[in-house]
Amino acid sequence: MASMSGTSANPPARAKKKRPRSYDAARTRAAVLAQFGHVRQAVEGLSEEQLAGRSGLGEWTVRELAAHLSMALGSVVRFLGEPAPARAEVSLQQWPFTTAPHAGQVAEDTRVLAAGAPVQELFAKVAADLAEVLPGADDERITMTRVGPMRFADFLVTRCVELVVHGDDLARATGAEVKFDRQALAACTRVLADALAVKAPGASTEVRIPPYAVVQCIEGPRHTRGTPPNVVETDPLTWIRLATGRTQWADALEKAQVMASGERADLVGVLPIMG
Template sequence: MPPAKKRARSYDSAKIRAAVLAQFGNVRAAVGRLTPEQLALPSGLGEWRVRELAAHLCMAVESVNLSIEQEGRTRDRDRRGAPVTLATWPFATAAHAGAISGSVTAYAASAAPDELFARTAARIEALLPGADDDRVVAMRLGAMRLGDYLVTRTVELIVHTDDLNRAAGLAVPFDRQALAACTRVLADALAVKAPGSATEVRVPPYAVVQCVAGPRHTRGTPPNVVETDPLTWIRLATGRTDWRTEIDAARVGASGERADLGGLLPLMG
C-alpha cells in the first residue's frame, strides 16, 4: 500500500501578516541607522553592497504592494503565469536570480534606503488590511495565492536579515513567528526534494520533517536523525554555508547511514 500523501502545512494568516510587518520594521529601524561607510560594505552576495542588500529587503515587502495592485488590473489567468505553491516556490527562485539582481540594483539607485523603506511601509499599511489571502497575485515566478506569497516573504526577510547582520556587523532581531515560518518552509522543501520517511530532520523548536527514501520508521528513536538550530538550518538550506563545515563545527548533529544531507543542500540560493 503506498504511503499516504503528506498534507500541506497551514499557516495562521494573522500571525504571518504580523510577522512580515514586524520583521520589516526590525530591518527598517536598522537600515535607518546605517552610515554611508556601512552601506558601501560588501554584502557577501555577489557584487551587491549593503545598500543593494537593504534595497532587496525592502523589495521583499514592496513586491507585496505591487502584487496587490497588479491583481486589480490583471484578470486574464494566462497573463499571471503558471501556478506556484509554497511547496514549489523554493525551487523556482534560482531561474530568476539574474533578473532579480538587475531590478535590485536599479531600485537601490532610485532613492536613499530610508526613503525606500518609508514609502513601502506607508503602502503596505494601506494595501494589506483589505487584501484577501485567497486572491491570486501575479509574480515574476508565476501565479500564487496572496496568503502563500506572504509566507514566502518571511523567508526573504529572515534570510536577508541574517545576511545584513553578518555583512554590516549588526544584530537586527528576528521576529519569532517570521523565523518559525521561514524554518518550516525550508524544512518542508527538503521533504519535497527528498520524499520518504527514513530520516527525521529536527530544527527545534520550529520544525520536524521526515524525508529520504528508505525503510519507514514507525516507533521509538528513528535510526537516522539530523538536528540543528534554526539559523544554521536556514544557512544550509540557502547555501550560506555547507554541510561539512557545520558538521565539523558541531552545529549539526547527524546519526545514521541516511543522515548525510550534504548532497541535497542547498535547496535554494
C-alpha cells in the same frame, strides 16, 4: 558516516499523501510587518561606510542588499495592483524551487533600485504603501508574482522567508543587530524544511529543527516507531543558512552546529535547497 544514496532491501511502504502545512493568515501578516520593522530599524542605523561595504552575496554591496529587502515587501504592493489571474499555478511547496531562473532579473532590478533613492527612503515608502493596501487585501486572492500566480496568503509566507534570510545576511555583513520575529522565523524554517522533504522524499531520516519543524526525508527503510535510526538536528538559523547555501554542511558539522547520526543522516547531496 555513509552517503544517503543507499537503497533498502525491503520494498518501501506505501506512503500516505501528506497534507501541505497550513499557515495562519493573520499571524503571517503580523509576522511580515514585524520582521520588516526589525530590518528597517537595522538599515536606518547603518553608516554610509557600512552601506558601501560588501554584502557577502556576490557583487552586491550592503546598500544593494538593503534595497533588495525593501523590494521584497514592495512587491506585495506592486503585485496587488495588478489584475488577479484566474487560478494559482505555484503553491507554497513549489515556490522554493521556482526562484532560481529569475535571479538575474532580480539582481538587475535590485541594482536599479539601489541607484535611486536612499535606502532609508525606500523603506519609508514601502511601509506607508503597506499600511494603505495590506489591511484590505484578500488572503484568497490570486496574485501574479514574479514566479507565477500564487494565493496571496501563500505569497506573504514567502515574504517571511525573504526577510529572515536576507535579514540574517544583513546582520552578518554589517555586525548590526537584526531581531527575528518568532513567527517569521518559524515560517521561514518550516518552508525550507518542507522543501527538503519535497526534494528528497522518503522516511528514513528525521530532520529536527526545534522548536519549529520536524520532517522526514531520504529514501530507505521507513521508520515507524521508537527512536529513528537516522537523525539530523540543528537550530533554526543554522538550518536556514544550510538550506540557502550560506553555510556548508561540512563546516556546520565541524563547528558542532549540526548533530547527525545514522548512515542516512548526511544531507550534503541535497543541500542547498534554494539560493
